[in-house]
Amino acid sequence: MTDPAPPVVVLRSAAVVRGGRTIWENGQLEIPRGSLVVVIGPNGSGKTTLLQVVLGLLPLARGTVEVLGAPPRRGDARIGYVPQNYTATIGDAVRARDLVALGLAGRRWGLGRLRAEERELIEATLDSVGAAEFADRRMSSLSGGQQQRVAIAQALVSRPELLLLDEPLANLDVRNQQEVVDLLARVHETLDTTVLLVAHDLNPLLSVLTGAVYLLDGHPHYAAIGDVVDEGLLTHLYGTRIRVVRTPQGDMFTRSG
């Protein structure tokens, strides 16, 4: 698949310093448009930091970064974002539908009501993630999987070109993990959205990923997924023995030991 569109994220000699500590440096990568990419690396290697750089929340100490063809800026409507621990911070004072509406109009000043086509867009987005039937319920009354769907709907409702998710599979059981992965794959295919997500467990994602950003020895790299699912690389990356197993269905699994 040759895509004439420019990459969605470009790092050139990029380095991030926080509180005097270099999180990562010599970042040199291009994430192709239209890909579904996981960000992997051990705890504290700067995965969330990378998302914050892309979001324009954290400036680089050195080097340059381009996001969707321009320097990143906070509030870029072309980027959707689902932060880490999303569900833990949401109380019982908000309904799923209202949360999605905030993704569309939450930065608008004044009391003006939503337009009819905006309401339709909200309903269609809730429907597309399978959240329509619990849209009137409070977030606190939903299961973790349901809350994650609403969070994704909130990020998708502004029809972003790039969707960032920070550990969307954390704290979900196996079935809900798979449902969220299937949902992200659908979003990637049907809405032509580039998806960049942070994850610790590659297994539920392997069937849908096209590439990976891996934070190895303090440097971010990008590679196609086929090159990343490599025993030597993953063992080095996580500092523990990782094996890659090919099942009869063709699925690959990484396992330690």
Added chain:
Amino acid sequence: MAGAVLAEIGYQSNWVEVLTAGFMRSAIIGGVLVAVAAGMLGYFVIVRRHAFAAHALAHIGFPGATGALLIGVPVTAGLAVFTVGGAVAISLLGRRLAEREVVTGTVLAFATGLGVLFNSMSTSSANSVTNVLFGNLLAISTKQLWTFGLLTAALAVVLAVVARPLVFASVNPDVAEARGVPVRILNVVFMVALALVITMAVQVVGTLLLFGLVVTPSAAALAVTARPAAVAVLSTAFGIASVLLGLLLAAMFNLPPSFVIIALSFALWLAAIVVCRDRAQADAAPATGCAGAPSSAPPAPAPTVVVPAGPAAPTGDEAHRH
């Protein structure tokens, strides 16, 4: 002794006269204005987990009031200076909940210490201090009413402008910040607005009872509905009902208005959480919007798909186990 107490709170046959007196008209207008102002902000206080800060700001206002009595300036001015100052300090020093609790408590302790100092220097009667601590709706002056009216109007204008971004920043601060909402500025704006509401409410129900008029009606409303605008309307209605009915009962039975207002507010809150808990258990939650436990229906298995399903899911879950 008991008989004397009962005689004291007995039925007052002249309550109609009391209700039509000038001071009562001021009390009604002042109480309603405070209920409206508190109703507008209560949702945010709860969602932002600022309940302790609201309570503390009322106490931080105490030295402002006693200091004002000491140097002979209006109590409202003294309250406003201290609550707004405390609000700015809390919002700048304590952005995260864990920090905020400690910052709030520390500022609160220092302010209360100042209150003790000012009170010891003051020559005014203990009655003034009692008014600050417990409020005195019946002593509201026309001048204070004008101040309340202007503050409430200003608050309504500010909230009309910031309402939606403030809801976003309150329920979803991380996403709101990434989406370009000025979360930190809104935090300061909110805290100053809260300080001004508290400046008014302290004069109605006093420092010690303030929570019952600023937070409790909104907590009751939140048990019924989770829609921010509906919470504002409903909590304002609860607040107004508490004030009006409270003044009526206070006049009829010669009770302190602060007590009756807070007791009614408490009763409404209790009723709201009890009724809504029952409804949620009866699984009527979607219709009423009442909060409660997750409905007993199992979560929907497959989502309604409007797009083709993604790649087939691997079935051998046991293969995932490490």
